[in-house]
Amino acid sequence: MKRVYVNEKWCISCHLCEYNCAFANSGETSMVKALKGVTIRPRIRVEENDRVSFAVACRHCPDPICVKSCITGALSAKDGIISVDSWKCVGCYTCICACPYGAIQPDETRGVVQKCELCTRNSCGEPACVKGCPNGAIVFEEREKKQ
């Protein structure tokens, strides 16, 4: 399965991935309209210190602990992509506590959780973070050996 991978060697800490993510999931057609005056809640976050930086988003684990932890069945894995059904989510945040990567965030406006769904549920077509990365630091590729 194709996944989003991060080459931290080339991450330049510009944070554009966060803004591209927020825009892609906004449903708006203009980035200005979507993000002006808004505190963004992206599904990818750049972690950084003085020497190193890299973007973190859901790794779509083959054995996802978040799905196991979900008390309502809102989180499910289909074709390897873990997605959230916001109608079923009750906002208990158990998955947020369970995820070892901190890749699930609360969607405070709706009282549910949100996470990277590889841009399969928006109109972007391919992961917006990958498309907009200026330095090839985030890639969308097949790395697992074929069974």
Add this chain to the structure above:
Amino acid sequence: MINYLYPDYEIVRDPSKCIACRVCERQCANEAHSFDEEAGCMVADSSRCVNCHRCVSLCPTRALKIVKSDHTFKQNANWTGDRITEIYKQASTGGVLLSSMGNPNAFPIYFDKILINASQVTNPSIDPLREPMETKTFLGKKTGEIRRDEKGRILPYTEPQIELSVPIMFSAMSYGSISYNAHESLARAAQELGILYNTGEGGLHEDFRQYGANTIVQVASGRFGVYKDYLEAGAAIEIKMGQGAKPGIGGHLPGTKIVGDISKTRMIPEGSDAISPAPHHDIYSIEDLRQLVFSLKEASEYKKPVIVKIAAVHNVAAIASGVARSGADIIAIDGFRGGTGAAPTRIRDNVGIPIELALASVDSRLREEGIRDNVSIVVGGSIRSSADVVKAIALGADAVYIATAALLSLGCHLCRSCQSGKCNWGIATQRPELVKRLNPDIGSQRLVNLVTAWKHEIMEMMGGMGINSIEALKGNRLMLRGIGLNEKELEILGIKHAGE
């Protein structure tokens, strides 16, 4: 002291588009942008801006542009704003003015006053997409005589040659003046394209040994990083006598940049200034040059062609004639528009001559003296497009050197601030957080794209002239016509005026 200077450029932000994502702030090594927490908006300090366009290119909403300041001194055709500003700078610092990249002044550009021929009716043009078209060329001494054994059989013998898939090479830029990632981009692109790049005077980083077959190793007046393995590592050895941007001037890489791998590669202690003297202290005549040429040939067992690079200066034809007799296989001539990582402004802007005139006079002189086949000629110093390549070859060059064009393809925006060491594009810097902005996977691909595009265009132009081999274009000055040039200029260029 009062600062007399108003910024040359102003950062203009469209507040209706700015989403305060702060990319501009994070990407500017000059700290021109900042976020005003109180007002909740981005602000800019134009006096820090070098106009490199990093922020403009990365702004996701295109909210930024840089404009020339319309602040003006009282109009004066003699004391222009530039002259006045330079005096203010020198009066406040007492220093020599430094500049980077090539001479930006409004001198004539002869390439733009030369037009290329095309075939009509009698000599049909060729479609390069349908018919074979050869852009491969070889640089080095051409065999002047046929040697036979006692039975009369021809003894095949050729002096060492450089093989190029297109008559274009990346010219010398040292590791130190440009970054590791810029060097890696050049080396990988050269390998993929079947051409050569040049180490410049900084030695050859261990990691780049693998690209040896596509490397020219340079020996300059500082002799940094030169030892036997280095001479054997490349496909050719270049002796740098001069540089177009600063003829007659040496180089000085400050000790602050001589750190880590750069110190190791240059083979000098960390923190020591890397000073390249103006002359080679062992070369004061053509005979001395000959000694160095043959020392290098001896050290590399006569397997590598030796290039001698000179700056285009007033008596370049006579100098080239001497170089052609020194045993060198290739002469590289660098015109006055050639770039640099740092040079005194007065030298860069006032010394040297245009490459077009230098090339034409050198080619003519060597032909007149019957020694043109002794050497190949490579020219650099502002080859800006494939049309310049075609014109240079028709004027008599065997190949061209490009460097500014190569850096542009890597992201350089010609802000001419290389000497600050804060290149926002990761090219002319050694700061790790800036160097990593140039990903060689992307950089090498952009270089390959550029040269591939030029190759297509060169083939189109050759086809239009009815020429199917780059060799048939070399020195074919009948394919060129001057426009708006006077008799003397046409005489030096050896071309006719349009309409003749």
